Amino acid sequence: MITLHGFAASNYYNLIKHVLLYKQLPFQENLIYGGSDELLAISPAGKVPVITMDDGFHISESSVICDFIEDTYPSIPLYPENTGERAVVRQIMKIAELYFELPSRRFIPYVLLGTEVPESTKAEVRQVLHRGISALNRLCKFSPWVAGEQLTMADIYVYYVNTIVSTFGSSQLDWDILAEVPGMKEWNNTMSQSAIAKSIEADRQTNMPEFIQKIKAQAKAKAAKIK
Numbered sequence: 001m002i003t004l005h006g007f008a009a010s011n012y013y014n015l016i017k018h019v020l021l022y023k024q025l026p027f028q029e030n031l032i033y034g035g036s037d038e039l040l041a042i043s044p045a046g047k048v049p050v051i052t053m054d055d056g057f058h059i060s061e062s063s064v065i066c067d068f069i070e071d072t073y074p075s076i077p078l079y080p081e082n083t084g085e086r087a088v089v090r091q092i093m094k095i096a097e098l099y100f101e102l103p104s105r106r107f108i109p110y111v112l113l114g115t116e117v118p119e120s121t122k123a124e125v126r127q128v129l130h131r132g133i134s135a136l137n138r139l140c141k142f143s144p145w146v147a148g149e150q151l152t153m154a155d156i157y158v159y160y161v162n163t164i165v166s167t168f169g170s171s172q173l174d175w176d177i178l179a180e181v182p183g184m185k186e187w188n189n190t191m192s193q194s195a196i197a198k199s200i201e202a203d204r205q206t207n208m209p210e211f212i213q214k215i216k217a218q219a220k221a222k223a224a225k226i227k
Helices: 011-022 062-072 083-105 108-113 119-139 153-173 184-192 195-226
Strands: 002-006 027-031 050-052 058-060
Touching (some): 002 011, 011 153, 011 195, 050 062, 058 062, 062 083, 108 153, 153 184
Antiparallel strands (some): 002 050, 050 058
8 A cells, every 4th residue: 555644734735635536546544744854765855645555665745745645546547548648748837936936935934933034035936926927828728627628636736836826926926926817816716616626725824833832833943953
């Protein structure tokens, strides 16, 4: 059985969880947070999520895990058969990660710790987001799914990227970012209504208080070391 390591407040953890549930694969969850020796033992960069196979083989990095799961369990496919179409799906995933999720993620420490975001940081994030919006407008179809008629890995990937964009990017910039990509908000709402997405969201809400407490404790410990 696959073991999924991480925590439910993480959008990338939830992304992999959604893939496993969609493919109807049996798995168990192991609650683990970043920065621990336990995580470093299975994740070279000390990041979640990580999956462990029955033979003790560990894999980290979300896009790599997605490809591994698809290659290992292809019976319920999440990539098109055509290699060019598969490349487009991966391109959408990478652009969403680099130019949508990662810039929005810069706001997380400020929001969780209740501190003001510098205007210079906001300007930098906004610039990168504009690049992502432009690229996704060129690539996304929403007819009805991100890459066309077939639900693909890009749908799951972008949906969980958008949880960070909406929660942190839009709120801190007072900007409805998803509305800048025609069709994205409607598609995002459709994704949120699936039974899998609702179950994962419930688990995320349950984990959030513990996660926030963990972040604040880490920040307090870091401040004490500086003093």
